[in-house]
Amino acid sequence: MCQGSMCDWCLKHGDGKIWYLNAKNYSRKMYKERKAEAKGGTETDLQRTVLEYLRNAISNIGTEQWPSVKRSVEGFLHSAHFGQVVPLQDMEKVLDIAWPIATITCACRRQARGLSDEENFYCLGIGVGMYKWERWPDTYRGGVNFISPKEAKDFVQKLNKKGVVHTTWTFGTPYIGGICNCEYPVCYGIRGRLDFDLKVLFKGHHVAIVDPGKCNGCKLCVARCQFGAIRYAPSFEKASIDLLKCFGCGLCETGCARKAIHLEPRFRFPTLADSW
Amino acid sequence: MKLGNIKIEVDGSKCKNPMECQRCMRICPQAVFAAIPTKPKKYELSKDFSLFAPFEAACVLCNLCTSACPNNAIKITSRGGEKAP
Numbered sequence: 001m002c003q004g005s006m007c008d009w010c011l012k013h014g015d016g017k018i019w020y021l022n023a024k025n026y027s028r029k030m031y032k033e034r035k036a037e038a039k040g041g042t043e044t045d046l047q048r049t050v051l052e053y054l055r056n057a058i059s060n061i062g063t064e065q066w067p068s069v070k071r072s073v074e075g076f077l078h079s080a081h082f083g084q085v086v087p088l089q090d091m092e093k094v095l096d097i098a099w100p101i102a103t104i105t106c107a108c109r110r111q112a113r114g115l116s117d118e119e120n121f122y123c124l125g126i127g128v129g130m131y132k133w134e135r136w137p138d139t140y141r142g143g144v145n146f147i148s149p150k151e152a153k154d155f156v157q158k159l160n161k162k163g164v165v166h167t168t169w170t171f172g173t174p175y176i177g178g179i180c181n182c183e184y185p186v187c188y189g190i191r192g193r194l195d196f197d198l199k200v201l202f203k204g205h206h207v208a209i210v211d212p213g214k215c216n217g218c219k220l221c222v223a224r225c226q227f228g229a230i231r232y233a234p235s236f237e238k239a240s241i242d243l244l245k246c247f248g249c250g251l252c253e254t255g256c257a258r259k260a261i262h263l264e265p266r267f268r269f270p271t272l273a274d275s276w
Numbered sequence: 277m278k279l280g281n282i283k284i285e286v287d288g289s290k291c292k293n294p295m296e297c298q299r300c301m302r303i304c305p306q307a308v309f310a311a312i313p314t315k316p317k318k319y320e321l322s323k324d325f326s327l328f329a330p331f332e333a334a335c336v337l338c339n340l341c342t343s344a345c346p347n348n349a350i351k352i353t354s355r356g357g358e359k360a361p
Contacts, residue, residue, distance in 0.1 A: 058330045110311040114298035138321035185307040195315065 006267070009084065009275050011076030013149040018205060020086060025095050025174045028128045050185035058196075070198060077200050083167040083189045085182070085204035087250035088156065089264055091166040094179065095152045098126035101177055103155065104133070106177075112186040117142035117209035122153035122159070124152060129171065135270065156181065163224045165190065165249040167201065184226040194227065202276045204248030204261035210239050214260035221261060279353045282337065284308065284329035288334060290349035294327040300341035301327075308341040309341070 009019040024030060059088040086094065095101065106122040107116045120142065125133060130144055137143040147155065156166060156179075164181035167189060171177030184190045189201035208230070217237040222230050229245035230252055232238075239261070241252070253261045267273045286309075294301065301309045308331045313322030327337070327349075331358040335352070342350050 058333075110295075111312055112301065112307050114311055115293050116295075132345040141321065191307070192329075193332075 007084070007205065008246045009174065009202070018090070019174060020084065020176060021093055021097065025176050026098050026127055031128050031172075031177070033133045034175040035262065037172065049189060053118045066093050070196075072200050077198075079173055081170060082173065082201040082202065083169045083202050085247045085249045086168050086179075087204060087206055088160050088166060088254060089250070089263075090205075091156050091168075092153050094168065095149050095156070098124075098176075098179075100128075100130055100146050101126050101149065101152045102133070102144040102146045103128050104140065104144055105178065108180075108182075108188050109186050110141070112188075117224050121145075122164070122181045124155070125177065126179060127175070127177050128179055138250070160251070160254050163226075163251055163255070165226050165247070165251060173265075182226070191227055199276075201247075203246075203266070204250075206248035206250070206268055207243050207246045207255045207266055207269065207272055208248065208250065208252050209259050209264050211243055211262070212236070212238050214258050215239050216258060218257065218261075220255050220257065224251040226251070242270065244275065281337045282332050283353050283355055284332040284335060285350065285351045285353070286329065287328045287349045288326060289343075290347040291327050293325070295325045297346070299344040299346070303340045303344050305340070306331065306336060308332055308335050314360065 007019070008201055010017070011233040013019040014022050019025060029184065041259055044139065055204070060066050102125045103121045104123050104125040105114070105117050105120040109120055109122060110117075125144060130146070132145075133140045133144045159181045160166070164183050165187075167180045167187075168176055169178040169180060169184050169189075180187065180189075182190055184194060188202075192198035192200045217239070219231065219232045220240070221239050222232050224230075226246055227247050229243075230241045231245070234239040239252070241261075248263060248266065252262050253263055266275070291297075294309075301307075301311065308329045309327055310328045310330050311325045314320055314326045316325040337352065339352070342348070342352065
């Protein structure tokens with residue numbers, strides 16, 4: 001029985017569960033099937049193809065071609081490489097399913113801010129594909145550092161305190177090969193979605209609700225939202241969340257000292273149930 | 277000059293090592309720049325990176341990048357051709 005709301009990916013690849021909690025999508029079998037089908041083949045090819053697509057796409061922004069370029073880019077991304085926001089509680093469940101798990105450097109941050117490898121271990125590479133990364137460390141900057149599920153959960157918990165959004169990424173949909181810890185604007189997923197309405201990153205299965213009885217207007221949550229969905233309402237002296245903008249990442253919930261915010265499944269709100 | 281009409285060109289001969297310098301990339305409030313391998317090769321660690329401005333549409337002409345660049349490698353113009361203020 002489905003515990004939460006169903007996005008398109010759950011309907012296609014969830015087998016009744018939330019798709020990123022379906023162990024099938026992490027399996028070696030799925031990896032091999034997708035690798036055989038995908039034109040790109042390997043992860044580096046995928047990164048390079050995605051980059052070229054993005055480069056072409058961005059040069060078309062504002063032109064007449066943008067709507068059709070956008071559709072074709074989204075079509076490619078949905079079959080090759082897209083992400084979905086996952087709150088911390090669900091990410092910990094994911095880390096019990098994924099194997100092996102390794103910390104790796106973040107391509108987005110390296111490209112956008114020039115971070116050196118030492119300060120750039122923000123992502124987790126998961127699944128059998130990681131063994132290839134281990135064999136050819138020169139292809140994947142910074143190499144791979146295999147860790148246990150417990151270490152991986154500590155890793156994401158620390159990053160959650162720092163204030164980054166947990167996201168899960170396909171490498172040949174529906175095979176899930178990576179987990180990233182994102183922020184605006186360096187993450188091309190969040191940036192693409194917010195600035196260009198490019199559906200490369202999908203909203204999560206929850207939205208955040210503020211309990212005005214518990215909120216004291218301290219504004220800690222406002223600073224944590226990477227999507228601009230939460231603001232301080234001076235007339236009420238409380239935090240206020242725009243549910244149409246909320247991606248359900250849960251950073252406001254984990255950052256609230258008074259436990260005044262909680263994540264509610266998206267399907268409970270009819271207008272939001274289809275808003276991905 | 278309207279937002280979205282801005283063209284940012286990076287002179288590759290002046291910007292040799294963007295990943296080591298990083299000044300414009302770090303200081304830009306709109307994260308306009310990106311540095312990617314010039315010639316990506318499978319299974320090889322790229323040492324040569326090229327800087328370009330994929331998000332020039334977001335540029336607000338703060339000129340923090342041109343001030344920060346030690347080699348004057350960044351040129352900002354409008355699509356019409358006039359030089360940025």
